[in-house]
Amino acid sequence: MVIKGKVHKFSDDINTDDIIAAKYLVSTDAKELGKHCMETIRPDFSQAVSPGDIIVAGNNFGCGSSREHAPLAIKGCGISAVIASSFAAIFFRNAINIGLPFLESVDVDKINHGDIIEIDLATGLINNITQSKLYKTRAFPEFLQELVRQGGLMNWVRLREGRK
Amino acid sequence: MPYTIAEKILLKHSGQKSIKPGEFIQAKVDVALANDITAPLAISEFKKSGFKKVFSKNKIVLVPDHFAPAKDLKSANQCKILADFAKEQGIKNYFEIGCMGIEHALLPEKGIVMPGDLIIGADSHTCTYGALGAYATGMGSTDLARAYIDGKCWLKVPASIKFIYKGKLNKWVGGKDLILYTIGQIGVDGALYKVMEFCGPVIRKLGMDDRFSMCNMAIEAGARAGLIEPDKKTKQYVAGFKRKPKFYYSDADAHYEKTYEWDVTDLEPQVACPHLPSNVKPVSSLKNIKIDQSVIGSCTNGRISDLRIAASLLKGKKVAKGVKLIIFPATQKIYLQAVKEGLAEIFVRAGGVFSTPTCGPCLGGHMGILADGEVAIATTNRNFLGRMGSPKSFVYLSDPAVAAASAITGRITHPAKI
Numbered sequence A: 001m002v003i004k005g006k007v008h009k010f011s012d013d014i015n016t017d018d019i020i021a022a023k024y025l026v027s028t029d030a031k032e033l034g035k036h037c038m039e040t041i042r043p044d045f046s047q048a049v050s051p052g053d054i055i056v057a058g059n060n061f062g063c064g065s066s067r068e069h070a071p072l073a074i075k076g077c078g079i080s081a082v083i084a085s086s087f088a089a090i091f092f093r094n095a096i097n098i099g100l101p102f103l104e105s106v107d108v109d110k111i112n113h114g115d116i117i118e119i120d121l122a123t124g125l126i127n128n129i130t131q132s133k134l135y136k137t138r139a140f141p142e143f144l145q146e147l148v149r150q151g152g153l154m155n156w157v158r159l160r161e162g163r164k
Numbered sequence B: 001m002p003y004t005i006a007e008k009i010l011l012k013h014s015g016q017k018s019i020k021p022g023e024f025i026q027a028k029v030d031v032a033l034a035n036d037i038t039a040p041l042a043i044s045e046f047k048k049s050g051f052k053k054v055f056s057k058n059k060i061v062l063v064p065d066h067f068a069p070a071k072d073l074k075s076a077n078q079c080k081i082l083a084d085f086a087k088e089q090g091i092k093n094y095f096e097i098g099c100m101g102i103e104h105a106l107l108p109e110k111g112i113v114m115p116g117d118l119i120i121g122a123d124s125h126t127c128t129y130g131a132l133g134a135y136a137t138g139m140g141s142t143d144l145a146r147a148y149i150d151g152k153c154w155l156k157v158p159a160s161i162k163f164i165y166k167g168k169l170n171k172w173v174g175g176k177d178l179i180l181y182t183i184g185q186i187g188v189d190g191a192l193y194k195v196m197e198f199c200g201p202v203i204r205k206l207g208m209d210d211r212f213s214m215c216n217m218a219i220e221a222g223a224r225a226g227l228i229e230p231d232k233k234t235k236q237y238v239a240g241f242k243r244k245p246k247f248y249y250s251d252a253d254a255h256y257e258k259t260y261e262w263d264v265t266d267l268e269p270q271v272a273c274p275h276l277p278s279n280v281k282p283v284s285s286l287k288n289i290k291i292d293q294s295v296i297g298s299c300t301n302g303r304i305s306d307l308r309i310a311a312s313l314l315k316g317k318k319v320a321k322g323v324k325l326i327i328f329p330a331t332q333k334i335y336l337q338a339v340k341e342g343l344a345e346i347f348v349r350a351g352g353v354f355s356t357p358t359c360g361p362c363l364g365g366h367m368g369i370l371a372d373g374e375v376a377i378a379t380t381n382r383n384f385l386g387r388m389g390s391p392k393s394f395v396y397l398s399d400p401a402v403a404a405a406s407a408i409t410g411r412i413t414h415p416a417k418i
Helices: A030-034 A069-076 A089-098 A142-149 A153-163 B005-014 B039-048 B073-089 B103-109 B124-132 B141-150 B175-186 B201-205 B208-216 B232-238 B304-314 B332-340 B343-350 B400-409
Strands: A002-009 A054-057 A081-084 A102-104 A116-120 A125-128 A133-136 B024-028 B031-035 B060-063 B118-121 B135-138 B152-156 B160-166 B195-199 B225-227 B258-263 B270-272 B280-282 B293-297 B324-328 B375-378 B394-397
Touching: A030 A069, A054 A116, A069 A089, A089 A142, A089 A153, A089 B141, A142 A153, A153 B141, B005 B024, B005 B118, B005 B135, B005 B195, B005 B225, B031 B039, B031 B103, B031 B141, B039 B073, B039 B141, B060 B073, B060 B103, B103 B124, B103 B208, B103 B332, B118 B124, B118 B141, B124 B135, B124 B208, B124 B225, B124 B232, B135 B225, B141 B152, B160 B201, B175 B208, B175 B258, B175 B270, B175 B280, B195 B208, B208 B225, B208 B232, B208 B304, B293 B304, B293 B400, B304 B332, B304 B343, B304 B400, B324 B343, B332 B343, B375 B400
Parallel strands: A002 A054, A054 A081, A081 A102, B031 B060, B031 B118, B118 B135, B160 B195, B160 B258, B195 B225, B293 B324, B293 B375, B375 B394
Antiparallel strands: A002 A116, A116 A125, A125 A133, B024 B152, B270 B280, B270 B394
């Protein structure tokens, strides 16, 4: 799967309250949550996103609560993928489980706000079209690739239980 | 092969012959917890999956505590999803508000979680139960939905980091100060994807309430779990419950990725300044920080010993003019105990409010939202921008003694000054 979009750059330690404030957790609708994505730290974020855009952030992206509303809000506002230097563990598994594409990259400092980039999830290659640069990322471990291939955790468990 | 306590618990629940850090396992869970924020998503995923019956009526726990008692219509509808699902599936451990509490204080109190358990919860502070010598870890709603089907979860076995605390704690210094100090030293990603194992003579002397406070905030350093090996105090705590505990201990030659060792003899109460739990300073270094609100409670510090500490300072005193003091015991049992011991009266006479148990104020839900420009000292666990209300407010995190002392003076204050 190849994803192409404009980069929205964020710093280290973007937490789940930044991504979606607790007051909006009275809904589980991705579109509704998406309207308030990153509102606390960047009030105009959801309007600035065009469908397909990509978040690029520093260390520990998604730290804080276990709210799955965070990756849902990111998806719901039109973001197609997240690239970060590292992810907080619960956010990491939530993103995998609900099928929000993401990559860990050591090259996020080289990517600028507004760059147009293309990600090949199968190869893990990031193509910075604006800068004509190519960045390699580490492939996911096999089990996680299997989850992604099967369309998230619930499909995976359905197939697994069905096989019994 | 030598193992840490965390690895031993995961090995037992994986059904494998051996495990190693970095490996993916499918593990059987003993308890699967969710609340009124996270359960609705889990329940809807479960229903969409086409499976009709949950894997166990006894191992699923549903606690409406975040926006409960329901703060508005949308919250009421979310809470009702839990009640309806519990009824439909015959789930035993559903707690209506009259018998409820903040989940991470409630489950140990009821004997639902036990040493040696593998506990998953759709709430990041699920790591609290590590204080019992259990492997307890926060996950998302979809993870819970999966567990509802087959009683299992996927895990990547984390490496462990050992934290040894030596020396003797000063008066007014407890588990909350130790964990704030630790996060201040290693940062909010200092234990990213690791297990934090807390040990040493200082930990052995801590009571269970302080141990829960410490493990509760392991997530604030990015950890998957925070564990304390069981001892006499643990055994005493779980004695008398119906479920039988299993005690695991780390092998002497178990592998730790890192070991930190600190002498905490001179440690004073610690305060995490806005807007990160790692922005930690000793209380006496904070000069003239005026507060508008003091919040004492939560899954971190809403237990009876926390309330006793706060009451010992507030007895016969008045809250500073213009300061709002909100005290919320973590469970109905603690609430009743505080009433019996006269603590509730001390709080009300001091000019504070004594609330029903709820997560409300901690996450800016209800029962004490901060206005633009307001400053709070809170015994809660997160001080992210806007966490307790306005994005223009400021939250300082502390132990209950500092929060009580500060309510009296109106400024962040060392409790020894009261």
